[in-house]
Amino acid sequence: MxxxxxxxxxxxxxxxxxxxxxxxxxxxxxxxxxxxxxxxxxxxxxxxxxxxxxxxxxxxxxxxxxxxxxxxxxxxxxxxxxxxxxxxxxxxxxxxxxxxxxxxxxxxxxxxxxxxxxxxxxxxxxxxxxxxxxxxxxxxxxxxxxxxxxxxxxxxxxxxxxxxxxxxxxxxxxxxxxxxxxxxxxxxxxxxxxxxxxxxxxxxxxxxxxxxxxxVPLEGSGKVVRLVQPNAPQHQKWDPDWYPLFLERQIRFTAAGTAPDLVVWPESALPYWLDDAGPVLERIAAAARGTPVLLGANRAEGPRIYNALALIGAGGRIEATYDKHHLVPFGEYVPLGDLLEQFGISGFATRSGRGFSAGPGPVTLAIPGIGAALPLICYEAVFPRDARGTAERPRLLVQATNDAWFGTWAGPYQHLAQARMRAIEQGLPMVRVANTGVSAMIDPQGRITAALALGREGYLDVDLPPALAPTVYGRTxxxxxxxxxxxxxxxxxxxxxxxxxxxxx
Known part of the structure; x- marks a missing residue:
């Protein structure tokens, strides 16, 4: 009993x-x-x-x-x-x-x-x-x-x-x-x-x-990745009086010091529509001095808008894009959004109506000098299946996120913990770049090798750990x-x- x-x-x-x-x-x-x-x-x-x-x-x-x-x-x-x-x-x-x-x-x-x-x-x-x-x-x-x-x-x-x-x-x-x-x-x-x-x-x-x-003991790869953390509070992020400051901050961090092998900006780091940002992309490419830059931006395709990551090459050329496919319900899209908006109900990150459209699914981006990267935008790193959704096994995982939405206590740290889990599950290093932190390099055994703390601006150059052999869970x-x-x-x-x-x- x-x-x-x-x-x-x-x-x-x-x-x-x-x-x-x-x-x-x-x-x-x-x-x-x-x-x-x-x-x-x-x-x-x-x-x-x-x-x-x-x-x-x-x-x-x-x-x-x-x-x-x-x-x-x-x-x-x-x-x-x-x-x-x-x-x-x-x-x-x-x-x-x-x-x-x-x-x-x-x-x-x-x-x-x-x-x-x-x-x-x-x-x-x-x-x-x-x-x-x-x-x-x-x-x-x-x-x-x-x-x-x-x-x-x-x-x-x-x-x-x-x-x-x-x-x-x-x-x-x-x-x-x-x-x-x-x-x-x-x-x-x-x-x-x-x-x-x-x-x-x-x-x-x-x-x-x-x-x-x-x-398995891990050695450095010799490839240096720069994590850029602008620390834009959510209530100021899209304010016209503030977003030029955050943009200039990211460009300055990109231009600092010796050029790395890859620069990564966080989710929605660009305050302009990607297709209209040519002059700004040229400035970013010049600051990068030939280094590829992976950055978050919103882009439009006809009536649809996407939460995207773009790979920027020499001269500000858009080499590749990835559109987020696993959207946050009532955050990035709202079922029956056009109807519900009439009652004052819309997603946080949406600008009108139904909000963002979902991309076609997981893809890898070929990053010169680095290899294939599987991008994950924010919430996608919560899902184990999204980290193993491509036929080609990537060299690394990249999470670009804006955790300013999550406050300063439990949310950002729980999000980081799940990113560490994805790295272990796949036996791959995870480059994690967050608007307000925590930005981190995570090795394939889930250890944080370097990090920028929550609530601070800055950049960090860190060695990219090697990938391990495919894991049992990664295969099955x-x-x-x-x-x-x-x-x-x-x-x-x-x-x-x-x-x-x-x-x-």
Whole structure:
């Protein structure tokens, strides 16, 4: 019997809500992964105290609402940039986002709560259903995998497992390691019974030691990349009185010192439409002294507008462009945007109506002297599949972002943590350039080799780390894990069906 079996549902939900908030302390910037582990250890007691699937669903929903509510508190920041236009939406956005994402957890708890199963089997089924729910969260309705459980490991050697398992596999391993001991604690078991349930945790620990022991020493490539960080606050970024200053700042940083092998500016760094910026592009090319410049700009093609990255060569010539394909719903585009704009509802980064159009998909850009780069604009680095979406394996990943939208506390650091995960998953260095920071060079093992701090202007010349051999996850993606989860769940359903058959004797 669970320790909480005598509690009312509302009491268990309040406890679950608080534990979920504690679990979010494992994410950046706190990175207190032990807090997440502790909260997850208590989860089986809450789950097993639920007498039916409805109460289990409410319990899971409450835990996840606390978790996402704390983890995504930064989401109110974009609404405060233009308070008169968007401020009224801020509390609704946080509540709806946290409560909506929590529905995935509610479904997982409900599916695992069939009363005919024993407590051990119910919790092991919860491991599977939660893992599947977290994977679905990264895909359904374009996906939003932010604050995934694997993100608690970014500051530890456990993050190296991402090259083998990907984020959803590491989340599964985390749940499988933590929830079984939680069952023992919920049932008051100790001694040998508790130790047996710690075997998956021991296996995870041994796997971490193994990947850490296999870490490959990295040497410099001799290629120098300049990260340009203008530090333009969002409320001033498009102000005609201010954007010339930020543009001149970036040109000055580009012209400084010895010319590097590549210069990278952040997302939407150019305050003009790309197709009309010829004279400015010529100035940028002159400042670069023959070095290619990769910069963010908006561009138009007929009635469509795109959030793009452009590769600028000699004389300001546009050598190649990439159009962002994974857009932020209600940020860069709004479904039925022309209609909703009549009611004052539009995306933050849009200028009118439906906003930006999506590009055709991931592409690589051939950068002279460097090799093929896979560009990711802002939000795209949140999605593991977007970092492996091209037939040609790139030499490096490049994330250009404007994290001024995210405020100055958790949002920018959680975004950075996910960029580090993408580098490990693909075994590739990540060049990350952010308008207000944190701009960083990330090696293929997820380590930050150099960085410009949040909220400061400047530039940084840093050696580009080499790429590692293709990783297991980089080759396979999420499909093997998805198939495994579905097969295990189907087997569990079949066994449950047999147990429910009437006894013919």
């Amino acid at each position: 669970s320790l909480l079996a005598g509690w009312y549902l509302w009491q268990r939900m309040m406890l679950a809500l608080g534990l979920g908030a504690v679990a979010a302390l494992g994410l950046a910037p706190m990175s207190l992964w032990l807090a997440t582990i502790g909260a997850l250890l208590a989860l089986p007691a809450l789950f097993l105290a639920s007498p039916g699937w409805r109460q289990a669903a409410w319990t899971g929903w409450a835990f996840a609402t606390g978790y996402f509510g704390h983890a995504l508190a930064w989401i109110v920041e974009p609404f405060l940039v233009d308070v008169a236009r968007h401020g009224w939406m801020a509390p609704f956005a946080l509540v709806l986002m946290a409560g909506g994402l929590a529905l995935f957890w509610a479904a997982a708890f409900a599916l695992a709560a069939a009363p005919a199963r024993g407590p051990e089997r119910r919790v092991m089924l919860l491991v599977l259903t939660l893992s599947l729910a977290e994977m679905a969260r990264g895909y359904v309705f374009t996906g939003f995998p932010w604050a995934g459980l694997a993100q608690i490991w970014v500051e530890t050697d456990a993050a190296l497992l991402l090259a083998w398992t990907g984020p959803h596999g590491l989340a599964l391993a985390t749940l499988a390691a933590v929830l079984p001991p939680g069952v023992a604690l919920a049932r008051g078991l100790g001694g040998r019974a508790l130790l047996l349930r710690c075997v998956p945790a021991l296996a995870l620990g041994l796997a971490i030691l193994a990947v850490d022991g296999a870490r 993606g999420d499909l093997p894990l998805l198939v495994t989860l579905l097969v295990l769940l189907a087997a569990a359903a079949r066994i449950q069906g047999r147990n429910l058959l009437p006894n013919s004797d």
